[in-house]
Amino acid sequence: MIERKKLVLIGSGIKTLSHLTEEAKTYIQHADVVLYLVNEPILEQYLQKQNANTISLEPYYFQYQNRSNAYNKIAQLILSQTAVNQFVAVVLYGHPTVFAMPGLMAIKQAEQDGIETLIIPGISAEDCLFADLGIDPGNPGHLSIEATEFLLKKRNIDVNSHVIIWQIAMLGSLTHTPCKDVSKILALFQEKLLNFYEPEHNVTLYEASIYPGMMPKITTFSLKDIATISFSRLTTLYFPPKSNAPIDQEIYQILGLQENRI
Amino acid sequence: MNLLKKIEQLSQNCLFLDNRDVFLEGLNEEMKTLFIQGDQLKLREMIATHQFFADSIEVVKIHD
Numbered sequence: 001m002i003e004r005k006k007l008v009l010i011g012s013g014i015k016t017l018s019h020l021t022e023e024a025k026t027y028i029q030h031a032d033v034v035l036y037l038v039n040e041p042i043l044e045q046y047l048q049k050q051n052a053n054t055i056s057l058e059p060y061y062f063q064y065q066n067r068s069n070a071y072n073k074i075a076q077l078i079l080s081q082t083a084v085n086q087f088v089a090v091v092l093y094g095h096p097t098v099f100a101m102p103g104l105m106a107i108k109q110a111e112q113d114g115i116e117t118l119i120i121p122g123i124s125a126e127d128c129l130f131a132d133l134g135i136d137p138g139n140p141g142h143l144s145i146e147a148t149e150f151l152l153k154k155r156n157i158d159v160n161s162h163v164i165i166w167q168i169a170m171l172g173s174l175t176h177t178p179c180k181d182v183s184k185i186l187a188l189f190q191e192k193l194l195n196f197y198e199p200e201h202n203v204t205l206y207e208a209s210i211y212p213g214m215m216p217k218i219t220t221f222s223l224k225d226i227a228t229i230s231f232s233r234l235t236t237l238y239f240p241p242k243s244n245a246p247i248d249q250e251i252y253q254i255l256g257l258q259e260n261r262i
Numbered sequence: 263m264n265l266l267k268k269i270e271q272l273s274q275n276c277l278f279l280d281n282r283d284v285f286l287e288g289l290n291e292e293m294k295t296l297f298i299q300g301d302q303l304k305l306r307e308m309i310a311t312h313q314f315f316a317d318s319i320e321v322v323k324i325h326d
Contacts, residue, residue: 018273039315040306045266058316067321092319099320148322167318174321176314207302212272213282215300232303233317 006087009103011096011122018212019123031089075105095124128208160245165237186227199224204238
């Protein structure tokens with residue numbers, strides 16, 4: 001019997017080594033080859049120590065100016081390794097399918113090719129944000145969206161939810177470098193947000209800690225000041241709910257919930 | 263000092279505001295200061311041999 005090939009996509013978490021699970025370590029140690037795209041050099045050293053056969057995907061990441069092309073190339077490279085190895089592991093930082101395109105692209109193609117696939121979750125920047133800001137995304141719900149996706153497309157925001165906007169530093173850019181005219185793009189972004197929020201609405205700039213022992217970066221400002229704020233590539237924006245969503249009285253009556261009030 | 267070992271040590275201890283500095287012993291003064299200031303981007307640049315990092319691996323789909 002021929003054993004099916006394996007492709008395992010692994011999330012390393014955000015905080016270097018601290019977030020790496022026992023499950024993730026086991027797969028990293030036993031893979032025939034470990035491909036990785038991480039944004040922190042100590043984690044890279046650690047991976048090289050855990051497995052003698054590692055390949056950094058970073059050169060391919062920067063080989064193409066257009067990010068979409070880079071991610072396609074990375075997905076192709078992952079698949080090409082499954083052709084010559086029985087058990088391929090791919091490590092991406094954070095959660096490997098949360099705001100991380102190339103791993104999932106490779107997994108989906110591998111499944112079509114008959115390869116056994118597995119995804120090992122990791123702690124995402126959003127998970128860190130929930131913890132550091134003391135937020136329950138289930139109460140009253142949340143929306144998570146990429147900044148350029150929100151700006152470029154006709155998208156709505158549910159202001160009764162927690163709203164998280166990712167990759168603000170790359171707003172309007174499809175390449176590896178931020179837009180040159182950042183203030184102009186931020187003004188457009190602000191204008192769109194003002195369709196949903198008051199100028200005084202609080203916005204929190206959040207940067208999860210990537211090193212154990214280091215505090216996260218948390219700064220709150222008003223939406224009207226957003227164009228004056230500088231963002232790092234790790235910055236995520238958080239908008240608290242504007243108000244409680246009104247109850248649909250018709251549904252409330254149909255469900256008989258008024259009778260259950262204590 | 264071996265930074266990998268130091269980060270491993272930090273990740274294996276319960277760190278709080280009142281004991282963190284003890285665990286930072288062994289780092290050079292500049293790194294220790296960056297830790298205390300929370301300047302992780304500068305620390306990362308100091309540790310790395312390059313200045314560019316794969317910080318975004320998601321991009322808007324313009325076409326299907």
